[in-house]
Amino acid sequence: MTPPNPRILVLWADRESTNLGLRALAEGTESIVQRRWPNAELTFHTQDSDDTPLSKRSVLRDVFRSRGPIKRELCRYDAILDTGAGDSFTDIYGLRRLILMAYVQRVAAQLRVPTILMPQTIGPFDSRLGRMIATKSLRQATSVFARDPVSLEYAKQLGRQSTSESTDLVFALPRTDHTGTIARDVVINVSGLLWCENPHVDYDSYRRSVTALIDGLLQRDRRVSLLAHVLDSTVTDNDVPAVREVGRHFGDSVEILVPESLTSVRGMLATANVVIGARMHACLNSLSVGTPAIPWAYSRKFAPLMDSLGWNMHVDLRTTADPARDTLMLIDSTDFTVARNRALQLLVGTDSRMDELAATLGDIGVRQTAR
Template sequence: MTTALLDTGVSMRILVLWADTGSPNLGVRALGAGTAALVHRIWPDASITFQNYGHRAPELPFGRLRSLAKERLTASLGMQQWLAGFDLVIDSRSGDSFSDIYGLRRLAVMGAVSEFASQAGVPVVLGPQTIGPFQTRSGRVLARRSLTRASVVMARDSASAECSSGLGRPVDVVTTDVVFAIARPRVARTRDVIFNISGLLWHDNPHVDSARYRDLVTRVYRSLVSEGREVTLLAHVVNPSSLTQGSLDLQGPQPATSPNLDNDVPAIQDFARRVAPDCEIIIPTGLSDVRSTIASGRVVIGSRMHACLNGLSVGVPAVPLAYSRKFAPLLQGLGWHHTVDLRGGDTRVGEVMREVNGDALTTDVTGVLERAHSSLATAENALRSLA
């Protein structure tokens, strides 16, 4: 379903849902910045408003589904009028949240906001993202509802496109992640191995065995050091109250850290104290900082998918440590075949080291960038078709 936008002669007003440029999750920041960059290729003067958890307008009470439903009935906050003030809504679903693996409540809340935007007369685009998996009947019902109401649906990998088709709504575009729309920093290669350790995987989680993950990253680090490689530890989900850059003083008082176990900083601090007390630790101050840091390395080993995508998009080879279905289809679609799947039974240290030391890493990056930019052109054309 395609809906034409009215040409009013006024700058486009675009609402981007579930991404922003101030999140402590730098992958979410990349999603926000990349979506904005993609939009500005088509509408350079567009005004963009982000709405996300922790970054919410008072008119949009998406803390609970009940609050949204109540506002839809009572209009006490002016939600529908506020939504109607936009020309276009791009629903990013945080890149990978269009699924029921994070719970039905999250899926329902995100879907309701998009549906209410459609009811306000605003075209809704499901931006480049992972679609699925949906493991429950209720999840599939909610997903089908969102898909059928969207003016344009974009998948960032072929598996997502198949999932959408299976729900009765073929996607309009198979593209790639919007991180490739962000301008590349130009910095000198002053670092060797950038190693991103994940707070999500460091603790008990539904994806991989945390003890096995801790053993893996420890053995990979020691193997790198034994080969004479210089390693920098990098956080990719941080805590706003402890944003610093540089090596942490592990002997002195530690900065306050978030109780959120998704935060990479406490995991990296713990790892450094146990295994790598002399290692450089980078806690980025923002998206441009993390991209510049990664661009200064020769290779990145990433437990976060967007740490790897930030690497590839700045021309640095990445060895992704995949913990979910979202990694492989997206990366394979770009022609990148250096992913190590952590969901297997082995710790896979040897596989990681073979990839890090492989001759093809550097030469393969050029092809990835070419394919990514060509793929994003299809997303541009889909957005342009709404004008």
């Protein structure tokens, strides 16, 4: 029997994270849980959470101990909801992160704590070891949800035939009515990840494209705001330094936006004409409040999810010769009143997907720990 106030661990998402995408995943998961268990006790952990026992360093202290730090933490919970940080269940960010995620999943399975992989990108896994780890993780999970059809098929190819398709957890967040209030024109999220050397795209090319895009918009008398979606911290790829560097280059011609919270960034996005960004959750946040977005894709996580939403306005930085030109052509040819109506219409489908996810989650039995 499921307890009325189950203890639930939400993995790889955090309401206090400087990455507003991880905050969206955390609060979206909380919204889903509250629809089924309004009195649930939720705990959030990422590898960077303060005093977390679920870190790469803890794996070595846990692996040969029957009561290691990770085992002691996981046995406290009735269920685990693993968000995969949205797109981290892959080896493209390195094997160390994947090994940590897989080890936590393995310990949960050993302790018989039900583990649900919440809607997320699954794969790709470019290494043989990565595919082996992923296959075992998918097999031992209680339930698996992909957030796009490509991830769904990928999970099935790895042997998890019962994978279900949903969509991103950002669409579970409450929406504030900003109808008729357009305070900003073009909001550009400048990605600190791509602004410096990275394994995804050529950073010099990305910098030139951002600068060319802003030049083109200003020449068209468009108002430009630069947005940080990963806030300032010791993490070197946060967006704030990149946003401020671009801001210094353009001076008073652009507005700088550094939000204080997930609520504040959603308010900024809701009152824009269009949002352009390489942080996918900046674009998903935008669409989830009914504002058109043009994602600048740097990996395979972008297009399948956007296409499954019925949103085909995106530019692939890996294959497009001139992202700034293509984006300006999109902006010049788009009636954004019509585009906003399209964005609002897609929310009907995402609302339904989130309701289905909550209902399915309620059907999954959770254990009852000693109280």
